[in-house]
Amino acid sequence: MFANRYTALVDACSLVSAPRRDLLLSLAEAEFFRVRWSARILDETKTALQKILTERGFDETVVRAGRIIGAMDSAFPEALVNPDGEPLDLTVRLPDPNDEHVIKAAVQTQAQAIVTENIRDFPSDILAPMGIEARTADDFIADTIELDEGRAVAAIRNLRLRMQRPEMSAEAYLRSLEAHGLLVTASVLSPHIDSI
Numbered sequence: 001m002f003a004n005r006y007t008a009l010v011d012a013c014s015l016v017s018a019p020r021r022d023l024l025l026s027l028a029e030a031e032f033f034r035v036r037w038s039a040r041i042l043d044e045t046k047t048a049l050q051k052i053l054t055e056r057g058f059d060e061t062v063v064r065a066g067r068i069i070g071a072m073d074s075a076f077p078e079a080l081v082n083p084d085g086e087p088l089d090l091t092v093r094l095p096d097p098n099d100e101h102v103i104k105a106a107v108q109t110q111a112q113a114i115v116t117e118n119i120r121d122f123p124s125d126i127l128a129p130m131g132i133e134a135r136t137a138d139d140f141i142a143d144t145i146e147l148d149e150g151r152a153v154a155a156i157r158n159l160r161l162r163m164q165r166p167e168m169s170a171e172a173y174l175r176s177l178e179a180h181g182l183l184v185t186a187s188v189l190s191p192h193i194d195s196i
Helices: 018-029 039-055 061-075 097-108 124-130 137-147 149-162 170-179 183-195
Strands: 007-010 034-038 113-115 133-135
Touching: 007 018, 007 097, 018 034, 018 061, 018 137, 018 149, 018 170, 034 039, 034 097, 039 061, 039 097, 097 113, 097 124, 113 137, 124 133, 133 137, 137 149, 137 183, 149 183, 170 183
Parallel strands: 007 034, 007 113, 113 133
Antiparallel strands: none
16 A cells, blocks of 8 residues: 555544544554545534533533544545535445445545445445445554554554653553454554554
């Protein structure tokens, strides 16, 4: 994967989780791949973030969620795909027809991957003829790290060192990844714990 060729469209369900989002965006910033999303994906992300923040008892959830989306948009202004226009002509029905907008955005931006936690909603028999594969964030991140472990570990170390609330040791960071379901990623990173 090289940033000038490999494009990943990231679905809202993978952007809502802070550890997934931070890792994906840190690796995109390190130019392992081009990250893409649509306005609808960002809207779904913002709505989900507001709900999570409300459930956790935070104040000003609309402002906080908006700040996260604004930071993403600022850091990756080229990531926004506008999949308006003709409806996507799918010969097979998706398990969830509401996900058609994700495939449409992926096709428009010529993405090779859709990063999503809802793998079952994106069957390979539909995506393969389009040259797209659906990957969980955990698998996608782990495979991306293995492309150039030294460069990826350096990017992840920078991410961990930027964490302020709370600051985390490398061991605590790996435990946090595991707690957030990033088991494959934590396994790939564990031999590099002294460098993270």
